Amino acid sequence: MVTQKKENKRPRFLVRLLLFIAIIFILDFSIGSLLKYLYFKQDSGLLYRTTYALDSTRAAFLIFGSSTANHHYVPDILSQKLQMSCYNTGRDGNTIFYSYAVFQSILKRYIPEQIILDINDLEFMKDEKSYERISSLLPYYDKHPEIRSIIQLKSPLEKFKLISKIYPFNSLLFTIGAGNADFNKEREYVNDHNGYIPLEYVWKGALVVDSFKMNYQLDTIKRNIFESFISKCRDFNIHLTIIRSPEYKKQKFEDSTIKIVKRISDQYNIPFYNYTNDSFFLKHRELFYNPGHLNDSGAKIFTEMIADRIRKTNKGLINK
């Protein structure tokens, strides 16, 4: 009698277990699909700008990089001065992985004429965070097979994690919700100017003097991707300019990444504008938002400078 009862209970347990797994799959699929719909329905904000860069922009002049790219280059000025359409694809907190993935997606659709790649100090440093931040590309894994190799750098298990429909939108619940709400679209900082987000604050702190020589382990994957970026530009005959943005910081030692960038750009004959310890910007604290970022006034002045330099280089190239 007891044995019979136990035998009856075991299949019931298995049925309940399967039902539990089924509930999770159904919830994951339905909530994940809803989030995907809402994610791609956004028409403003940070997440939308990545979607726009990957799927829609047709600008002849593109800017790539992290926050220093996004807040330092004003596309309207570049458009006006160089007489070509311009879009800023820079995204806060991202690295060469993000830039290269976006670049690859764009190349699938069209070939831009000119590119600025903004590079930061420590860009080639080996650190886990750079790989974690690849997660900003997860929503595009399905639609963009060309960026999958970059996403898999995050972890070899990533393609298994992506069985979950919710996983690509992890931590984005409230951002997606706000991105679809009307009140959010009225907020000033959400509205970009061809991708550029101005920073409105004047830095009041003292000049930072960095006399510390930082030795760090270099990440060869990052370095190789940087070289691939340059090679792709050469293959498609795109004029590439590499820039290290100005900072309100005096550095006694040159950063290792910048040394490598200098060497590689020389090797490929790519213009590299290095604004480390730039005397003009070091004298103008009012142009900074914080020691690492220019404010809107600073960005406008800096973009004018860059536009003039690029125009001269372009003229030189045409004359040649």
Place this chain on the structure above:
Amino acid sequence: MVLVNYFLGLRIDQADSVRNKKIYLISGIIVNLGALVYFKYWNFLLANLVLLFSSVHIDISFPYMEILLPLGLSYYVFQFLGYLVDVYWKHEKAEKDLLRFGLFIFFFPRIPVGPIERAGNFLPQLATTIQFEKSNIIEGGKRIVWGLFKKLVVADRIAIFQSAVMSTQEQQSGITILFATILYTFQVYADFSGYTDIALGTARLFGFNLMENFKRPLLAKNMGEFWRRWHISLSSWVNDYVFTPLAFRHRSWGIGGVFYALTLSFLIIGLWHGSNWNYLLFGLLQAVALMYEYSTRRMRKKLSKRISPLIYNNLSILFTFLYISFSLIIFRTNSFSGASNLIQSIFTHPGHLFYDTPATLLFILIGCLIIIMYDIQSEFKIFRFSLFNNKSWVIQQVSFALLIIYILLAAVFDGGQFIYLAF
């Protein structure tokens, strides 16, 4: 160490005289504490020795060693010591099966962060035959999911905020530092109790019941109660093997004996966490609070009769929580100056509250609220309706499925290590 402790346990058990038993016990204590001191406190001892000599103008130097700390050392050294003392006191028989003894120490779910298991609880379980029990799978699974929620959704989300605030501490306002300080208490609780839930849940899947390590500590009404609810396996270990014997031995000193035993016990708890003065100070702060509570217990009892229990109890919970948060400032900073700077900045840095992004703040607050509501419901049974312990298996299943979905939505999957892994 397993072999040494295994043989010492047998020797203590079989020794024909109290003197011999004592010799074996003392040998065991020396071996275990020696290993702990060597791996964990060696450089700390040398550094302080150099400081001590230099204060009397004697320059000495020692070669500092880079010693790799074995995973979970502090946990299993205390487990070895507890076992030997239990055998010495004849509370337990020495384990004769070496493999079983090894498993008692190195049972995999509890190697990194405990709990510090007792021989009386775990060894008898290892002697029984394991049978498949669906209730073990269900209860173990539930416990793991709840632990994952605490760790990935709450602790690791707060960790991102903490890292943003603490890396720019000088630029942060006092209100931000205060907010970060309060959140740190939730972070440590969610991190450590989250791991414990995962360990206990995993053990349960195999049919084992490890000892509980937390009992809703943030609802404690005084520090004494807090330490009966927080890291129970460590606090009860220190209570049984240090405090009680010491207080008993010095009972003739009256209140002085209790204070002496309390101070020493909490210095051990503090030092157990690591080789730094801040941990000793953390322990001392706990001892001071407990001494205050011991000496004012009659006065507080009278006061509690004059005030409404609702107000008195809630205020007690609030003050206890604030004191824990304050002492955790010392716990988290490596130096006195770091701790005092942090406390000073709470009162001297004006400005707005920095909360990273609104999404970060919402995720943190929702996570903390769920933990607190769960603890309040478990403690006070306010609501008759329960989601996770509902009699209907459908409601239970859907509730846990929703919790898993929320983990997928809100967890930090690229999070760091467990805080208590460092100890």
